[in-house]
Amino acid sequence: HTGLFIRYNEGMKNTHLEHPEDSILTGDLSVLDAFLMPLLLSLKIDGAPAIVWGRNPATGRQFVGTKSVFNKKKIMICETPADIDRFYCYKSSLHEILLNCLAYLPITKNIYQGDFIGLGGAKNYRPNTLTYKFPEVVTQEIIIAPHTKYYAVDDLRDAIAMPLVEKLESGSRVKYVQPSAFTTNNEDAFYSLQNMIDRAKRLAEDVDFVDERTANKIKINLNHLIRQGRIIDGDVFEDAGLCSASLIDLWHTVCEIKLHALDLCEDDADFDTYVNYNEPTQGEGYVMVTRFGYFKLVDRSAFSYANFNNDKFTAVA
Numbered sequence: 001h002t003g004l005f006i007r008y009n010e011g012m013k014n015t016h017l018e019h020p021e022d023s024i025l026t027g028d029l030s031v032l033d034a035f036l037m038p039l040l041l042s043l044k045i046d047g048a049p050a051i052v053w054g055r056n057p058a059t060g061r062q063f064v065g066t067k068s069v070f071n072k073k074k075i076m077i078c079e080t081p082a083d084i085d086r087f088y089c090y091k092s093s094l095h096e097i098l099l100n101c102l103a104y105l106p107i108t109k110n111i112y113q114g115d116f117i118g119l120g121g122a123k124n125y126r127p128n129t130l131t132y133k134f135p136e137v138v139t140q141e142i143i144i145a146p147h148t149k150y151y152a153v154d155d156l157r158d159a160i161a162m163p164l165v166e167k168l169e170s171g172s173r174v175k176y177v178q179p180s181a182f183t184t185n186n187e188d189a190f191y192s193l194q195n196m197i198d199r200a201k202r203l204a205e206d207v208d209f210v211d212e213r214t215a216n217k218i219k220i221n222l223n224h225l226i227r228q229g230r231i232i233d234g235d236v237f238e239d240a241g242l243c244s245a246s247l248i249d250l251w252h253t254v255c256e257i258k259l260h261a262l263d264l265c266e267d268d269a270d271f272d273t274y275v276n277y278n279e280p281t282q283g284e285g286y287v288m289v290t291r292f293g294y295f296k297l298v299d300r301s302a303f304s305y306a307n308f309n310n311d312k313f314t315a316v317a
Contacts, residue, residue, distance in 0.1 A: 017287065017296045021255040022219055025247065027209035031254070032197045034290035035261060038188045040163050041181040043267045044296060045145035046284045047115025048128040049094060051101055054111035057152045064101045066094070067113075069156050077156065078102060104141045104173040111159065112168070114146035117177060129303070130284060131274040140175040147178075147287070163289045179269035181286055190261045200253045208244045218242055222251075226300050255300075262286065262297045275303075 020031045053064045061079045063069065068076035068087075078084045078098055088095040097116055118125040120138045125131065146168055152159040168176045183190065210218065218237065225232050232252070234245030265286045273283045285298035 017294050019298070019300065020258045020288075020295045021251045022215075022222070023293075023295065024204070024250060024254055025210055025215040025218055025243075026212055027204075027207075029201065029204055030292040031290075031295055032200055032257075034288070034292045034295065035190045035193055035197060035257065037290060040165065040289040041183070041265060042147055042163065042287045042289070043179045043181045043269060044284045044287050044298065045115045045117070045147070045177065046128045046130040047117045047145050049097065049116055050113060051097070051116050051144060052111065052113045052150075053101060053105050053108075054150075055109050056156065057111075058155055062102075062105075062107055064098050064105065066098075070159060072157055075157075100142050101144075105144075106171065106174065111150040111152060111156070112146050112164065113148040113150065113161075114144040114176075117143040117145060119143075120175070126277070129275070130281065131277050133272040133274065135270065138175055139172075140170065141173045143175045143177060145177040163294075177269075177271075179267045181265060181267040183264050184266055185264070190264060192264070193257055193260055196253075196257050196260065200250065200257060203246070203250050203253055207246045207250050209247065210243050214242065229301070258297055259299060261288070262299060265297065 020035075023031045050067050051064065052067060052069050054062070056063045056077060056079065059079065063077045063079045064084075065076055065078050068074070076087045078087060081099060081102065084095060084098045084102065088098060100119060101116070115127070117127050117132060118138075119142055120140045123135075123137050124133045125143065147164055149162050149164045150156075150159040151162065164178075167178050170176045221237070221242065222232060232248060234248030234252075237243050237248050238245040262285060267283075267286075269283070273281050275281045281302075284303060285296060288295045288297055
């Protein structure tokens with residue numbers, strides 16, 4: 001397995017990762033084509049919080065922060081410990097994490113984003129929902145899983161996101177977690193899903209799609225049902241006046257395509273992953289980077305209950 005290392009020339013603004021099945025509600029079927037085009041896979045690390053760091057193009061100084069560094073109005077960029085005190089003194093866990101990141105992340109001319117996994121000194125970490133068990137006690141001060149690189153000329157608010165395809169080198173202070181991800185047959189796309197995708201496109205011809213506002217209402221209801229482990233019935237959505245039953249049928253079809261794609265993904269992670277502390281799992285899933293955007297390949301029904309009942313920032317020696 002050599003992995004998929006495909007660099008795209010088009011960047012994107014910092015946007016939320018979308019589930020493939022949710023992306024089709026407004027009639028945007030581009031994700032169906034995305035499955036069959038060259039793509040980049042990465043393991044989705046269940047870390048928290050998201051950390052952004054690097055060189056602030058507006059000042060030339062090093063900074064750390066959360067995704068709030070991209071805020072249009074309330075700018076929360078931390079270049080000094082005093083900045084961290086000012087913005088995060090009321091959030092003790094986040095305050096400590098950012099102080100450690102400011103102290104130990106190496107100086108760089110670039111801008112990166114990654115998921116925080118924990119402070120060094122343990123083998124087992126539960127930063128969010130999943131537990132990661134490393135083969136040895138981590139000796140570095142902090143553990144972080146970088147996944148995105150940003151390009152900004154003058155201001156972080158105008159940053160363009162690109163998938164991080166190069167490996168960052170761990171040192172004595174920072175352990176970077178960047179497993180390679182790939183398809184089981186080392187193809188650069190999910191070509192075996194062609195027939196399922198063709199069927200989905202045929203189904204879409206008879207579907208009444210909805211506008212963005214209605215789609216957001218549907219997503220809220222879908223997430224609620226998934227978290228409760230309940231059946232998602234298209235007739236119920238139609239009776240409620242949210243959408244046609246055929247739209248939910250298409251949603252189920254695209255979800256099935258996603259799960260088949262997920263079964264075709266592998267990675268070379270050197271740690272074990274568990275849910276509920278001791279139940280082995282493949283992980284949260286994978287991120288599929290395509291010319292049409294970023295999509296998350298996650299088994300929502302399997303992951304949602306644990307995700308809904310999690311404690312954050314936990315390390316177990």
